[in-house]
Amino acid sequence: xxxxxxxxxxxxxxxxxxxxxxxxxxxxxxxxxxxxxxxxxxxxxxxxxxxxxxxxxxxxxxxxxxxxxxxxxxxxxxxxxxxxxxxxxxxxxxxxxxxxxxxxxxxxxxxxxxxxxxxxxxxxxxxxxxxxxxxxxxxxxxxxxxxxxxxxxxxxxxxxxxxxxxxxxxxxxxxxxxxxxxxxxxxxxxxxxxxxxxxxxxxxxxxxxxxxxxxxxxxxxxxxxxxxxxxxxxxxxxxxxxxxxxxxxxxxxxxxxxxxxxxxxxxxxxxxxxxxxxxxxxxxxxxxxxxxxxxxxxxxxxxxxxxxxxxxxxxxxxxxxxxxxxxxxxxxxxxxxxxxxxxxxxxxxxxxxxxxxxxxxxxxxxxxxxxxxxxxxxxxx
Amino acid sequence: xxxxxxxxxxxxxxxxxxxxxxxxxxxxxxxxxxxxxxxxxxxxxxxxxxxxxxxxxxxxxxxxxxxxxxxxxxxxxxxxxxxxxxxxxxxxxxxxxxxxxxxxxxxxxxxxxxxxxxxxxxxxxxxxxxxxxxxxxxxxxxxxxxxxxxxxxxxxxxxxxxxxxxxxxxxxxxxxxxxxxxxxxxxxxxx
Numbered sequence: 001x002x003x004x005x006x007x008x009x010x011x012x013x014x015x016x017x018x019x020x021x022x023x024x025x026x027x028x029x030x031x032x033x034x035x036x037x038x039x040x041x042x043x044x045x046x047x048x049x050x051x052x053x054x055x056x057x058x059x060x061x062x063x064x065x066x067x068x069x070x071x072x073x074x075x076x077x078x079x080x081x082x083x084x085x086x087x088x089x090x091x092x093x094x095x096x097x098x099x100x101x102x103x104x105x106x107x108x109x110x111x112x113x114x115x116x117x118x119x120x121x122x123x124x125x126x127x128x129x130x131x132x133x134x135x136x137x138x139x140x141x142x143x144x145x146x147x148x149x150x151x152x153x154x155x156x157x158x159x160x161x162x163x164x165x166x167x168x169x170x171x172x173x174x175x176x177x178x179x180x181x182x183x184x185x186x187x188x189x190x191x192x193x194x195x196x197x198x199x200x201x202x203x204x205x206x207x208x209x210x211x212x213x214x215x216x217x218x219x220x221x222x223x224x225x226x227x228x229x230x231x232x233x234x235x236x237x238x239x240x241x242x243x244x245x246x247x248x249x250x251x252x253x254x255x256x257x258x259x260x261x262x263x264x265x266x267x268x269x270x271x272x273x274x275x276x277x278x279x280x281x282x283x284x285x286x287x288x289x290x291x292x293x294x295x296x297x298x299x300x301x302x303x304x305x306x307x308x309x310x311x312x313x314x315x316x317x318x319x320x321x322x323x324x325x326x327x328x329x330x331x332x333x334x335x336x337x338x339x340x341x342x343x344x345x346x347x348x349x350x351x352x353x354x355x356x357x358x359x360x361x362x363x364x365x366x367x368x369x370x371x372x373x374x375x376x377x378x379x380x381x
Numbered sequence: 382x383x384x385x386x387x388x389x390x391x392x393x394x395x396x397x398x399x400x401x402x403x404x405x406x407x408x409x410x411x412x413x414x415x416x417x418x419x420x421x422x423x424x425x426x427x428x429x430x431x432x433x434x435x436x437x438x439x440x441x442x443x444x445x446x447x448x449x450x451x452x453x454x455x456x457x458x459x460x461x462x463x464x465x466x467x468x469x470x471x472x473x474x475x476x477x478x479x480x481x482x483x484x485x486x487x488x489x490x491x492x493x494x495x496x497x498x499x500x501x502x503x504x505x506x507x508x509x510x511x512x513x514x515x516x517x518x519x520x521x522x523x524x525x526x527x528x529x530x531x532x533x534x535x536x537x538x539x540x541x542x543x544x545x546x547x548x549x550x551x552x553x554x555x556x557x558x559x560x561x562x563x564x565x566x567x568x569x570x571x572x
């Protein structure tokens with residue numbers, strides 16, 4: 001019995017063989033099959049065909065194919081998203097949001113006694129609770145990385161201690177005022193593409209206290225810290241905006257080194273390390289291991305910029321540095337800024353230099369992490 | 382460990398800079414990707430090139446791969462695209478299109494073959510396999526792709542839809558037509 005329904009149902013017959021029909025369609029097909037001998041014959045032919053085709057074994061790939069693929073993959077730049085847990089730009093903006101919160105909070109607290117200073121630029125910074133909440137939300141977006149989340153939560157500002165009244169320099173207040181807008185832009189998706197751009201650090205009022213690319217996590221906004229936090233926030237935002245400072249390597253290390261020297265004289269510790277690495281992958285592995293051993297972690301690895309960013313618990317940085325020292329030698333100080341690697345000239349020097357920076361808040365001792373930026377330069381054999 | 386989870390884990394590790402993890406992905410999927418490419422490109426050198434290219438493209442695009450979706454489906458899509466692109470960009474494109482200009486059903490579906498008479502069962506099986514491969518190779522690229530994905534690689538309709546970026550109903554009707562064309566070519570074998 002062949003009727004118009006046969007044609008209609010033939011298409012379903014194929015899906016019926018594959019068990020890809022919904023219950024209703026299957027019932028329709030089965031009902032028709034009971035009545036239609038021709039379609040039953042068609043069903044059998046179909047089943048036979050499927051059995052025949054699926055009985056064809058897979059052929060062995062040519063010998064050496066996987067090695068070829070493996071070799072070619074190693075000639076490629078690393079995939080960009082090297083920290084899957086939390087994109088670095090999100091991390092940066094989350095940290096920046098937290099910092100803006102700290103700054104704003106500190107500013108508000110200062111401004112109460114120093115009213116005149118506040119009146120010059122009212123409502124420039126977001127309300128601290130908002131900023132902190134924003135940061136929390138952004139951090140919370142990445143539920144897959146509890147440690148990072150936890151760390152960032154800890155990084156959010158606790159109740160600040162009262163700060164000494166002090167008027168903010170106009171320039172710096174402007175910086176704070178810009179932050180939310182730029183943060184907003186950052187949230188709207190300025191990502192790695194932007195990382196090709198030249199550093200935005202020059203936009204930061206540089207002297208007498210340039211912002212820094214390395215970032216400590218603030219825990220209590222003392223006046224000094226708040227000021228520092230502004231700089232750090234600015235640096236982070238600049239990275240998000242036009243990222244990354246490290247990309248324009250000639251400038252960034254010079255800048256960073258200047259900062260570190262200053263830090264050496266000051267209360268916070270800061271120094272440079274120069275270490276050997278065979279390749280970027282090797283550096284990643286080495287640094288990740290060393291960071292883990294030190295109880296910290298590799299936060300970000302950017303092959304394009306040739307840098308690795310780690311968070312290392314305070315007090316274990318020297319151990320971390322030692323683990324990265326070239327065999328038989330000890331970590332030595334990096335040469336002066338002029339010797340810093342040239343952008344795009346990856347492959348000349350086998351060198352890893354590290355910049356570290358620590359915050360000085362004593363009450364945050366137990367939570368302090370040191371952000372270590374490891375720069376990698378590899379000579380290809 | 383479930384293969385999907387394993388693949389996701391390896392993707393993560395690769396993104397963290399562990400190239401050995403990507404090598405493991407290659408080992409996991411090399412054969413399947415190669416066979417897909419082989420049926421789609423129809424020659425071993427092309428299949429080898431397409432396989433290499435597929436894995437390289439996957440590596441380059443790994444950052445854009447969304448976790449939660451199937452790495453295997455994603456990889457297959459890349460491999461199918463690499464293969465089809467390769468076939469199309471080849472000099473034999475003209476020949477292929479000429480072959481496709483005539484309806485598949487009109488093509489000689491069962492050329493006489495004296496070797497089917499051989500008493501050796503193994504040889505018979507080998508011969509049948511060769512005939513099936515030949516028949517699949519003679520399908521249009523559209524039909525070939527869907528038949529290979531479904532009947533050789535065993536993908537579900539949803540997965541095929543994912544690989545081909547088509548709707549389920551499109552997959553269903555395309556597969557129906559492809560099987561019709563293939564059955565016509567294999568009439569003798571199926572008899």
